[in-house]
Amino acid sequence: MSSTAAIQVQGLVKRYGTKTAVDGIDLTVESGEIFALLGPNGAGKTTTVEILEGYRTATAGQVKVLGFNPATKGSAGQKWRNQIGIVLQSTSDAADLSVFETISHYANYYDNPRNVDQVIDEVGLREKIDAKARELSGGQRRRLDVALGIIGSPQLLFLDEPTTGFDPEARRSFWELITTLKAEGKTILLTTHYLDEAQALADRVGVINNGKIIEIATPQTLGGRNNAPAKVTWLENGVTNQILTKDPTTEVLKLSQRFGGSVPELEVSRPNLEEIYLKMIGELR
């Protein structure tokens, strides 16, 4: 294991009675990396993440988060929380407090908080600064959650399904925020149901199913995606033609020669991350 790793997990097991939720996971997330954990509901994602966050204790295995065992109780555990930020799944707390009141109150908990006004700008809630949490839209509410996750200037940020219920525009601007945080050198562990989100943000993705990691790879190479046959489609005689090929460049050159220049409605595509992912999950069912 590398010494710069933000998260190190070896042989993690979590059982509830006879049910095994997490069944021997090994995982390393490097410092400064955005790592996305993908998997269907009930696959063990949330259990894994909540063990890393210190909410649950492992049945077996080694867990180190920023060099610390998150299950440590008492004041050492509280101190460690200065360095992590947690954005939970949907919440509805502090409904009667304004955006400013909540964020500035939470800033008090940390040794080294970020500037409250700056955080409000970063998450784009400037116009809603005096609005009560209950008056915010779903997307704005989620931004408040993110603000509370980053107010303590954490080294490591956990994002649990951060954009569920966002419209496409809100999702885009959320992605920009995450990219900014990465540029500041933060490590981010993300769980998501949206494959395009993982593709846009993550340096690496891990697919988890039935409590086991199936594969860890970059979004470009997951499931052999980089070597998967590409689909070339074009229009000829009013009909859309398509072929699957390992060597799309050659096919396109051939077509170009045949048409004597540009090929009508030419498209070259590799299977997207979602198709690969669904295939991976499907094969295991």
Place this chain on the structure above:
Amino acid sequence: MNTLLETLRIGGLRSRIELKQFMRQRESVVFTLFFPVILLFIFGTVFKDTIAPGVTFSQYFVAGMIASGLVNTGFQQLAITIPMERDDGTLKRLRGTPMSVSSYFIGKALLVTFLMIIQTALLLFFGAIVFDLNLPSDPLLWWNFTWLVLLGSACSTVLGIAFSVVPKSGRGASAVVSPIVIILQFFSGVFFVFTSLPSFMQQLAAIFPLKWLTQGMRSVFLPDDFATQEVAGTWELGKTALVLLIWLVLGLIFAIKKFKWSRE
């Protein structure tokens, strides 16, 4: 020492934010702060009798209502709102921050104390102007009043935190907690003169703090010779302090050991 001060400071900040949230929920303000005053009006207006020479029922009732106010603002309020905080994610979010658990408890205790002061002031004020409640002039009685309120608040707070593990959900919490409080009020001599209750009720009530608090408050607000009409023939203040202390310690141990941050 530094961490202790920090814990207290954050506890103070928590009580401020808790109070802000409390005051913004109109139903909680009415239910917790004004309900005892409303009850005082109803009971004081309906029962105009004198229960002993120079002692009206409303006077007896004010003493009981101040005591049960301690149960309302502490035990009842916390045993209902903490499960709600467990459901809406407040507790989980707090758990993920460096805030110490003690600060959370301190914030709750300060909130209860503050609400208690407001509520008691309201009861005394309306009791005095509407029902001619006699306020004690002897400083010793005010001293008794003070320690009864402080010890009662502390006891009520820790028992509320301890009991918050019982309701399965925030939505159902009120249905679990409120009947217990109302039955306790009936048994403990808040709505009726305690000595007129069947003896099994009296004995049952003597296990719980509310009976002792109401009796203690009567020692403050009723003439001293009324003590002869109590079950033991005296005010039993020493025993009251002991019972409250035992509940306080038991509640504290249970609250610290069993507090639930999440539903599962």
